Amino acid sequence: MKLTLKFIIPILVVVALVVFLVPESSVPAKKMIILGVDGLDPRLLQKFTDEGNLPNFKQLIAEGDFKPLQTTMPPLSPVAWSTFITGMDPGGHAIFDFFHRDPKTITPEFSMARTLPSSWNISIGSWVLPLKGGTIEQLRLGRAFWEILEEHNVPTTVFRMPVNFPPSSGGKSLSGMGTPDILGTPGMFSFYTDNPPYSADNISGGHVYEVEVQNDAVDAQLIGPENTFRRVPKESPSGKVSGERDGTKKYGHPKLTIDFQVFLDPEEPVAKFVVQDDEFILKEGEWSDWVRVDFEALPYLVSISAVGRFYLQEVRPDFRLYVTPLQINPEDPVMPISTPDDWAGELYDELGYFYTQELPEDTKAFSGGIFDGLEFWEQAQFVFREQRKALDHLLKNYKEGFLFFYFSSVDQGCHMLWRYMDPEHPGFVPEEKLSNSIEVLYRQMDEALGRILEFVDGETTLIVMSDHGFSPFYWGVNLNSWLVGKGYARLKNPLHREGYPLFMNVDWTGTKAYALGLNGLYVNLRGREKNGIVSQGAEYEKLLDQLETDLLAMEDPRNGQRSIAYVVQTRRDFRGNNVDMGPDIIVGYNWGYRTSWESPLGEFPREIFVDNIDPWSGTHLIDYRLVPGVLITNRKITLANPALYDLTVAILDEYGVSKLPEMIGQDCLQ
Amino acid sequence: MQIRRRKSKSGLKAWGTFPRVGVRGGGRSQTPTTPSDSHPTFERVVTTLMKLVNWFLTSLFGLLFWPFQGLDPVWALVFVSFLCGLLMVWVFGKVSNQEAIRRVKNKIRGNLLGVRLYQHDVRIVLRLQGRILRDTLTYMNYSIIPMLVLIVPLLLIIVQLNLHFSLRPLEPGESAVLKARLIQTGVLQENISLENLSGVKVETPGVRIDSEGEVAWRIRARQPGRHLLTVKVGEQTVEKELYVGDGWGAVSALRSNSLLDLLLYPGEAPIDASEKVKSITVQYRPLPISIWGWNVHWMVLFFVLSILVAFIFKGAFGVEL
Structure with a gap:
């Protein structure tokens, strides 16, 4: 007995020492914090910084670097964030818009996620008992960079990353844009x-x-x-x-x-x-x-x-x-909104209930006349305070590895409040309490950055980035109506222009192209579209070139301005294996222009150009070169024109991880 | 959208002329503590007796839980479940016919063995099963009296546990609804206010719901402690305790004039029947009880633990259950 104890006790002591004293990983992972601010615009940022309103941004820029960050075409949040996540352009990750279309029905579909109901049920009277659960499928293709980091033992925390519902595996993450309500x-x-x-x-x-x-x-x-x-x-x-x-x-x-x-x-x-x-x-x-x-x-x-x-x-x-x-x-x-599954519950324990839907600022209630500007502001500020509280919580618990935090307030605020600060806007509203609201949003980001800076030591890489910038939305373009005017599309009854959504009034036998989604234009292609009439090959190629020429020549007769500044032919200009999933052409509007409210969902109003008097008065759905995002870091930026996909590679490189073959960028940080 | 209609009542006629429901600070007035003369004697005696019992038990449990105040409430619940398990097995041993129970259980065991031995003979098995059923009923019969005896203390204990473990105090800064219900509808005719507001802020005017005979306020807790709020109806005043704190303890959600409520909500003295106020309720939040991260209702935990303890210690007490 004595002999046995003689051996057992030292062994137990050694085991206890190993368990309690030796950390899981002897070398803590490098620290990298990214503050993702949707819609942070380099021009506005520079203006407010120059005016002395953003001291923390000023400090960070002085110590590090600041450059416009090339966004995607189209410069839409789901597209741009998908590029950041995967390091690919839309031809790779297959997110081209908020909406895609089913070519068999020519109806819009949500581009980011799809819910499939249970296919195996038993029905007893009025009751239905599913024998297998339904599924929710994320439609973004390609691997998220934090999945790759996790594989290399880098702990990651990703808070409200857009286009991440259901969340990709690995690390702690809470889904953001794309997450539905109940x-x-x-x-x-x-x-x-x-x-x-x-x-x-x-x-x-x-x-x-x-x-x-x-x-x-x-x-x-x-x-x-x-x-x-x-x-x-x-x-x-x-x-x-x-x-x-x-x-x-x-x-x-x-x-x-x-x-x-x-x-x-x-x-x-x-x-x-x-x-x-x-x-x-x-x-x-x-x-x-x-x-x-x-x-x-x-x-x-x-x-x-x-x-x-x-x-x-x-x-x-x-x-x-x-x-x-x-x-x-x-x-x-x-529904699955976090990884691990119980992380959302842990956040609830610390923060209480919070908005989980994709973009919580209720722009629809404002556009629909339910809210006025001040009510929208109040609701949006509540959202900001929730997110700000979450930032504090995550920073407090941040020890090592990669941390990404997302704010939506600047983007949603710029969309809805632009007209309060811009007297040239057709929908300008003189409201003293809101005239500097966008500046207030930038100051709030500056305060949040100041809080982050408290946690940044000499070994921590800090990046502030955005997916795109902003422009005013003065005039809407009814692209489908323009297609009719140019003979690319034909209506069954040209007199019936209003109240026929989803191409109900379209004569497909005489329609070569149609616009659907915010920037997309599709060819009515034989063998792909339900009633396709354009042949694959030379006719298709010729039509695309003709469309490009005509689109770039589109002129607003009211002021003589070109309303379209840039056109992408997806199969010509994008890389990746999924270019066929997108529109044939992506339209980049000029400064002040955007697609109208009716055209994206298949309507054909009489007027081609209309003034925008909707509260939704700021936009970024234009030529991507006009609305770059922001890249600010405490390191030096090595590329002259860094792009979102370069940043993806830079993050991997920071942890010594090689980029994947399908990633199209290069490291942009020193 | 299905819209259900409510019938209009004559109260609408007096639109704009109702007495205001206000919020006033100021001195406290004493709630009458003696039942009125109109109260039947029997009810008065029962009420006084129950008040005494409630006072004794609330004090006893307060003392019992006092050492656990700084700890998670689950420890106090485990402790009291342990005591109750012991108490139950001891009482059961004292008030039951142990010899008869032992005898009938032996019979059941013997017959169960018989079922296994004669499983090839259906007639014998059926006969034995009949006996098992009969003996089981006999066993249940022997258990009825101890169960009836146990039910009274158990009910009182459960009511006390409910007082301590079902709700948590309001945290400072947290809001809640305080509702006063009048004996008769017609709150619109009364001048009703909420007073004595130290430690608490009243954030809204009273919402008068004539059809329910109710006035409700939103209050916000400011300072920890047990505060006494006063609902004033005309010249009459009724007090209600409000518990603000970040721990746990005896949280009395309801003060009422009903005998049944006095039994179920023992935390405060009943409202005198002569008052116009029937009840005052504070909407506290549930007290979360969790074991290893799993939320459990306190009653489930209490019964599981106390029954477990009873079975573990029945041998030590020499009791046959």
């Missing part, structure tokens, strides 16, 4: 009122529900996703169920709902809300905290959890209540 949309707000606006049916990105105030109370419902565990017969518009006699009944899924009540004080502008087990009181003009709701899909077994915030806009004379898009609850996510 309905599966990019964000669908709800608005309850007893006096709906005239435009209620035309508001995109939200639903307006008419409610009645009776006895100082309102009964309403939160509308959730479809309940895939239930089925109901589909009804025709007349209310009849088809196929009942011959057994060919078609079924759909009913929406999940949650009743809620609002009790209004008879005199004061204040109300009490009862939502499931939660009760809260709001004064007019107040926002609630996050409210958790659980949609019961299978009683006692399956529920879908979501969170939302309520904004009591007005009590009387009109009752007006806005509810944010219902977010995937990070505490109990119904």
